[in-house]
Amino acid sequence: MNIDHLLSANAKSMRRSVIRDLLSVANKPEIISFGGGFPSPDSFPIAELKQIMMDVMDEQGAAALQYGSTEGYVPLREEISKLYKEEGLDIPIKNILITTASQQAIDLLSRIFIDPDDIIICGLPSYLGALQAFWAYQCQPYGLRQDDRLEEAVNALVAAGKSPKFIYAIPDFQNPSGVTMTVEERRNVIAVAEKYDLLIIEDSPYKQIRFEGESLPSMYSMCPERVILLGTFSKIFVPGFRLGWVVANDNVIDRLIVAKQSADLCTPIFNQMVAARYLKSGKFHENIVKIKELYKHKKNVMIKAFEDYMPEGVTWTNPEGGLFLFLNLPPQYDTRELFNIAIKENVAFVIGEAFHCDGSGKNTMRMNFSYASDEKIIEGIKRLAKAIRELYDRHS
């Protein structure tokens, strides 16, 4: 049955993930993929989790399998509050809502704030999953490069009667670019948001995975009333439990709870109980130390391979944390063309264009360094360098 005539305007505005479609061709064992955003399986605390699951089943039994509250499991929210206390932030649990991972947080925020044709401000590039959520509510994301002047852009939009609803930013080791916002840049975003009465969504999945340099204060810590802070256990614990959270002021949390009721009622309580015990055990902090060492090492392996094998004209970001970095070809080249050559060489990545809401960034690409083994990183970069040389040759 054809359903096109029954579809909502939202459905027509949704966009399929380019990553998903491109990487479906990269699903062969012989391909080394830097395309996904998977944490290293070596970072998962399997033995500890198995023990904790036993304890939950023995001690909490039926309660772990029953419906939970929409707000989330109180002891988990207490543990999250304690994590912020380590950063000097005092966040009561009433301002913490558990979500079915961070993607749901972005979706619920889009749902409560975005009307069709609303403008929001995001980066060029920005996280594709967020763009997908914005598009699903018929939003028009307005992208800015890091060196674009935010205030001028917002001022022009407001003057044109297109006042944005919020600024979406990933200040630490951004997905996809790996770039971190300076303290001054963070202050500037807050100043603009205050001047034009905008909200800020601070998406922070990687902050704890800083393996170089000094941790910078979150925008939330600078302006808790106006900033909505998103956290997730996907990169610092496991993604398979689908556990994230929102920190926000009372009014935002209240609206999100109503939205979450109709979205999925509650996040799995068993998963929350396991996570709460894991956080309480102290193993969580030990494991983050291990993750940081692992990812620092992997990033260095990748950068070294770039230095050893990449042809002239290729540049890259050198992130101080997180899971991703960005590669730039000279501006005349298109990574979509490169992708087809690379697949023949059995190596995959994500085209940078996918992360640019205005369709720019055609000469860029995202590389994940957390998942592949050292050997595969080196071999994969060799193959990629060869593919880039072939691209150069085609156009010389």
Place this chain on the structure above:
Amino acid sequence: MNIDHLLSANAKSMRRSVIRDLLSVANKPEIISFGGGFPSPDSFPIAELKQIMMDVMDEQGAAALQYGSTEGYVPLREEISKLYKEEGLDIPIKNILITTASQQAIDLLSRIFIDPDDIIICGLPSYLGALQAFWAYQCQPYGLRQDDRLEEAVNALVAAGKSPKFIYAIPDFQNPSGVTMTVEERRNVIAVAEKYDLLIIEDSPYKQIRFEGESLPSMYSMCPERVILLGTFSKIFVPGFRLGWVVANDNVIDRLIVAKQSADLCTPIFNQMVAARYLKSGKFHENIVKIKELYKHKKNVMIKAFEDYMPEGVTWTNPEGGLFLFLNLPPQYDTRELFNIAIKENVAFVIGEAFHCDGSGKNTMRMNFSYASDEKIIEGIKRLAKAIRELYDRHS
């Protein structure tokens, strides 16, 4: 910070759950609540699940903690396909999408089909969680009583230029009424949907919990192209894992996958792996036999208590399965007033008005019989009968 001026029209159209708000006052240990929709904790296979969790961690380890696919874990979809084979239905796994419980399925369907002011047809009464999802997309649910004539209603709506998008029905032991649609009623819904080119959403959380009478064919089995069938493990396994599914034609599944990508990316893979093994083990079928015996017994305890204690004028439905039944007071009484008396008597229920999208049903109430122990059911019904007598006295 006040955010009202930034809210979307969707946010303004969302409705808080009356159940949630009413039952927040019923959260004291001395209150016997028939308000929630919790399965009996005695129905949870705790020991079996603990063993299966161990096996998953030992044998699947990192894969159980990693990101999963948006469509859902293949072996779980295969097990669901096998369940339908037992009913004589041949459903390939490409037509099965795993959702973060059934509530997400309703939300995603609302998202892809409902535009603001769209009409959908539902029951009077109907499941509140579905109404909440419909309202969240600015839908206008149009409610019909069981004896209302569907075709006349749809015809009048179409004539008024308000053609409905779909018919939402819970044909087996409906939440909240406990009523089951006859085969003829099912055929009639399909005939109307075909005549007016509407979809049917068949929400089927309770079908397997039939403890009396004979199982009736699903509407999906009668018209697989036009019916979207929703299933869930919440009532026949455990609700705490948040696992549901959608069975639909290729076009609907394809749109739902895109919608789910931006809603929560994927449903927890660990939970899916545990459920798949549990289904494969055969314990699942044994446990459903146990659940049916348990709920049949509990329903009979409740009906007996009604017969023993209820004052004249109170009537009730007598469901052949599921978790709920409906109680009717004489039409001049309001169960909202009764609720306040009942709370003082330490007993709680849900006012029937909450399930009526047109605000009717003021003399009705929903009673859950799956959760409370036998003793609490009897004591609770005594208290409720006393509260109803007091309500009668106030108005005599």
